[in-house]
Amino acid sequence: MSLLPDVEIMTIGDELLYGQVIDTNSAFMGQELAKIGLRVRQISSVSDRADEIVAALDQARQRARVVLITGGLGPTKDDLTKHVLARYFHSELVLHEPTLAHVEGIFKRYNRPMLDVNRQQALVPANCEVLFNAVGTAPGMWFDDQGTVFVSMPGVPHEMKYLMNEQVLPRLQTRFQVPPIEHVVVQTVGLGESFLAEKIAAWETALPANVKLAYLPYLGGVRLRLTGYSDGQPDLRQRMQALLPELHAAIGEYIFAEGEVKLEAAIGPLLLARNLTLGTAESCTGGLLAHKITSVPGSSAYFRGSIVAYHNDIKVQELGVNPETLAAHGAVSEATVREMAEGARRRLGVDVALATSGIAGPGGGTETKPVGTICLAYADAHQTVSRQFSFDRGRQLNVEYTVTMALNLLRQNLPAGEVVKL
Amino acid sequence: MSLLPDVEIMTIGDELLYGQVIDTNSAFMGQELAKIGLRVRQISSVSDRADEIVAALDQARQRARVVLITGGLGPTKDDLTKHVLARYFHSELVLHEPTLAHVEGIFKRYNRPMLDVNRQQALVPANCEVLFNAVGTAPGMWFDDQGTVFVSMPGVPHEMKYLMNEQVLPRLQTRFQVPPIEHVVVQTVGLGESFLAEKIAAWETALPANVKLAYLPYLGGVRLRLTGYSDGQPDLRQRMQALLPELHAAIGEYIFAEGEVKLEAAIGPLLLARNLTLGTAESCTGGLLAHKITSVPGSSAYFRGSIVAYHNDIKVQELGVNPETLAAHGAVSEATVREMAEGARRRLGVDVALATSGIAGPGGGTETKPVGTICLAYADAHQTVSRQFSFDRGRQLNVEYTVTMALNLLRQNLPAGEVVKL
Structure with a gap:
């Protein structure tokens, strides 16, 4: 485990510092990184000022080997991140033809005139790997610089989520040879964390060494998440599922679903x-x-x-x-x-x-x-x-x-x- | 303006890094600081590990003269912040009698047994100034260390808000002689930011040099916030109010309220x-x-x-x-x-x-x-x-x-x- 890189999250935008926007991107990234077993070392929100972005990049790379950046990639005046990154990695902005074709296609589909600022979305630093953004106009950018990976993503939540799931997480797993992890989520409602913990104490104690339990409380209930780390044996997921009947025996009346299902969705079936x-x-x-x-x-x-x-x-x-x-x-x-x-x-x-x-x-x-x-x-x-x-x-x-x-x-x-x- | 200190916000807790909790405290603090004219330089979320908290404190004080800290003050095992701060400021934890009396009173009122962990909430570093927390058991702590102010507050949102409004903001204004700022908020609905900006362009251009306009969009409308900086003349607020009739003339049909009022609340009157x-x-x-x-x-x-x-x-x-x-x-x-x-x-x-x-x-x-x-x-x-x-x-x-x-x-x-x- 100790060979896995720490991750640093950096969100860019004055609107975050003024509190006009609540940073929900970091929490999503933190959750997804935890699911594949990577630890977030620190989350930093910084301004749209170039010198302050550079200072934050310098500090982040001292703490972590992966730096995930969101924000500042829009077509408006504050699309500073791209220029800062080009300079930071001693590169220059070049036109990325596939991205240009993609952006043009989007504007054609919605029959909207394409402005010069929109065309500029296809400019990327020459030394980055472009991460295709199927759900927006600003691509992601992947830099591998002296052993540290920097990834820049748009701040628009659904674009960031798409890039994380489709591009960034799989690439991180490959790049750092992250061993596979399995998750099994059990949704409960109606019993507080401490009472639940008491009821399943024996079951929790008997969990295999490579399976960890997390209590994730919400208003009215608790999500239980089992995380299984590879032990070199096959069928990890099936072995984790086999732990559940005993859990049901202990607290079955409080369990309303397995997997990521909300209570209001669970009642439908x-x-x-x-x-x-x-x-x-x-x-x-x-x-x-x-x-x-x-x-x-x-x-x-x-x-x-x-x-x-x-x-x-x-x-x-x-x-x-x-x-x-x-x-x-x-x-x-x-x-x-x-x-x-x-x-x-x-x-x-x-x-x-x-x-x-x-x-x-x-x-x-x-x-x-x-x-x-x-x-x-x-x-x-x-x-x-x-x-x-x-x-x-x-x-x-x-x-x-x-x-x-x-x-x-x-x-x-x-x-x-x-x-x-x- | 340049004499005003930059502020750094530091939120502590593994739950933030895992994305189990979305950091809404920072946005609130950013908003309130902006209202009194203080700039947030950076927001950092760090883990519950002592060495990482100390590293973050060291870096924060290099960037800002005010460091506002939330989290890690609860009565459970992770109430680390207090111990770290005592060591960081070369002090030791001592019993704060007024806080103990306050905590005892709370437990007496709810008729609940008081445990030793609850009593420990009244321990504070000897060299801090205690900020009385009327709405909770963990007090705020104010350190003035070599020209930099560090403030520690509980992470529970309503306790943090109470301490910010009742204690921290007034003290910062006094400590750094922050000149008064006035805000006038106008709530609009039904017109997008760019269309609104076009309709009030002439009005905005004619604003006095010491009055700035911010567009704060939300789903369906825009909040307009005028910020007035002292120009040495009296009646700043009244002079700002006098700018509004012309705004009403330009976009009156979209204005539903002045002040911090939501649309669903504005219909009641x-x-x-x-x-x-x-x-x-x-x-x-x-x-x-x-x-x-x-x-x-x-x-x-x-x-x-x-x-x-x-x-x-x-x-x-x-x-x-x-x-x-x-x-x-x-x-x-x-x-x-x-x-x-x-x-x-x-x-x-x-x-x-x-x-x-x-x-x-x-x-x-x-x-x-x-x-x-x-x-x-x-x-x-x-x-x-x-x-x-x-x-x-x-x-x-x-x-x-x-x-x-x-x-x-x-x-x-x-x-x-x-x-x-x-």
């Missing part, structure tokens, strides 16, 4: 396999539950709609909640949220309905129902299930957490039956 | 001033429009609810859309979306309704209605207004853009009348 339609009735989540569900392409195959009943009148008129229930128990109560879920089933004509009601804050809390009091309900043809809990980490997070818990309630209560494997 | 209630009928936005509206605390004073009619049956049954309209024009049409808005007014009993329908993608596009075809409608007691446009930057952004355009349609079409100033 569960509903489709049972031929069930879904609708929601939302108070405190204000539409976010429906938005999360519909953020999944193809969700129209099972999701029919939502009634966001923010005002109590809507709960009564549109969802058929009994005014006496509201009077006796309040809008934030298991009694009300059960009637909301049952009403949504009828009104939306769906098989399964979820309902939310809570005090998201910052206002609206009382002595008996403080901010963060949340009620959820699930209703299908056979049963209505409700629960109440407390969660207060500010209005936005309270609502997001409620959505996750509602989706989990759905997963937990769907009628049993033959179900396709995710 | 407009509705309240007119004593109007609001509801939505959503297809392609799938609940996000209602969620944005209800993300504003107090929105229940004017927002009653939403019908998310993802399936056409719901459009007919719940919103009263005529099946013949759907058959003749399709769900994504101005005809349908107008009926959705009118139906939402009736069904939700609201004065004003917004409706959305579109093809968010990636699937569902046709020859005549490609992905990104969006229809919006606004309805009140006097009129129904609709529009259709194209916008395709991927499912999530398409939906977010649609929400912004819908809120803008509301703003543009509300009945005229005496309206409170935002």
Whole structure:
């Protein structure tokens, strides 16, 4: 392992230093590098000034043997990176014909006039290897300079991601003979990191020496990632998969998927396999539950709609909640949220309905129902299930957490039956 | 200006390098520093290893006279920063009694047992000035070392924000005699940066030498920020405000607020001033429009609810859309979306309704209605207004853009009348 190079990430742009743009590129690169087993030594964000870029390059190469650079490759006045790199590597900009043809093709396709600044995107330092950018006009550039690899990529996230996955990562694996690594991801929801760790302590301890476990918490759950390092034996991935039945035995009720699947996407196959339609009735989540569900392409195959009943009148008129229930128990109560879920089933004509009601804050809390009091309900043809809990980490997070818990309630209560494997 | 110190931001934590956490702290600090006129020279994210933290500190002080550090102050095993700083500044950890009392108070309030690790939060290097953290257990620490100021803050965003605003920024202004700066922000929506720039070119050129304009684009609009530097004359802020009437004359129709106000928050006062209630009928936005509206605390004073009619049956049954309209024009049409808005007014009993329908993608596009075809409608007691446009930057952004355009349609079409100033 110690022969593997450290990696340095350098993001360029005044907009990063002014805080106008949050640097999400570095996190993506860090994740992808970790997946192939490379360590990021440092992330630096620097200005659009040539002298400061050069100083940062000098320092980065002292710390790492790979320097991944994003930003400053656009067609506007601040496309400084390319010029700085040409000078830094004692080269000059030359026209790269395949890139020019690619850029011309893009402009022809969209029927837009091509300006001189666009043509300049095909200029690259003579001594770099050009990394073809199929999804944009600015190519990536790979420099191998005295044992250190420098790679320049556009700052536009989807272009950087394309170049990382298609070009940079495979080349790094070849260039530095990075041994293959396997990842197996298990998605859990509904149990905090420390409780989860306790439940799987014995399993974790018994993991083979070449398999490491990482806890990746998110709001409402934890992703478990197994990383398997080559031990010279065949079938590493299959051997890792063989570790999972015991994990399921320990915490199966909290596992909703294997692989990179979000909870809102995981419920789709569960509903489709049972031929069930879904609708929601939302108070405190204000539409976010429906938005999360519909953020999944193809969700129209099972999701029919939502009634966001923010005002109590809507709960009564549109969802058929009994005014006496509201009077006796309040809008934030298991009694009300059960009637909301049952009403949504009828009104939306769906098989399964979820309902939310809570005090998201910052206002609206009382002595008996403080901010963060949340009620959820699930209703299908056979049963209505409700629960109440407390969660207060500010209005936005309270609502997001409620959505996750509602989706989990759905997963937990769907009628049993033959179900396709995710 | 040249006497002002450059600032370096240093965020500490392996989770940043692995990309498990996106560094949003740096962007916040960059924004706040820019507001008082201080330039960020570089942002560095480094690991939890002591030697690498020390190396980064050494380099940072060569570039800047202020180094702001976040992270590594938690009560767990990785609270390394404090120990590293004590050694770096040749000091030792001592108990800070006021912090201990504060931490004890917090644990008493929540009735939780206090562990030894929690008590250790009150240990600070003897030669630092303690910055009281009213919103958390880990205090900030201010070191003034050979002309360079180092400040250590917790990595928890709301604690860091509290310390920045309440402690660090005021102290920096005093310590470096930073001349006061004034900011005037004007929020616009509905016109791209280059078109906006063209319309206000004459106004921008005529700005006084001590007033600078920044374009801060977001999806659907641009924030304009005027920064005024002291020219020795009084009433700088009032003189900047006096520049605005001419700006309103040039682009008034696109301006929705002055100050740091989001569009979804700006519509509240407009509705309240007119004593109007609001509801939505959503297809392609799938609940996000209602969620944005209800993300504003107090929105229940004017927002009653939403019908998310993802399936056409719901459009007919719940919103009263005529099946013949759907058959003749399709769900994504101005005809349908107008009926959705009118139906939402009736069904939700609201004065004003917004409706959305579109093809968010990636699937569902046709020859005549490609992905990104969006229809919006606004309805009140006097009129129904609709529009259709194209916008395709991927499912999530398409939906977010649609929400912004819908809120803008509301703003543009509300009945005229005496309206409170935002």
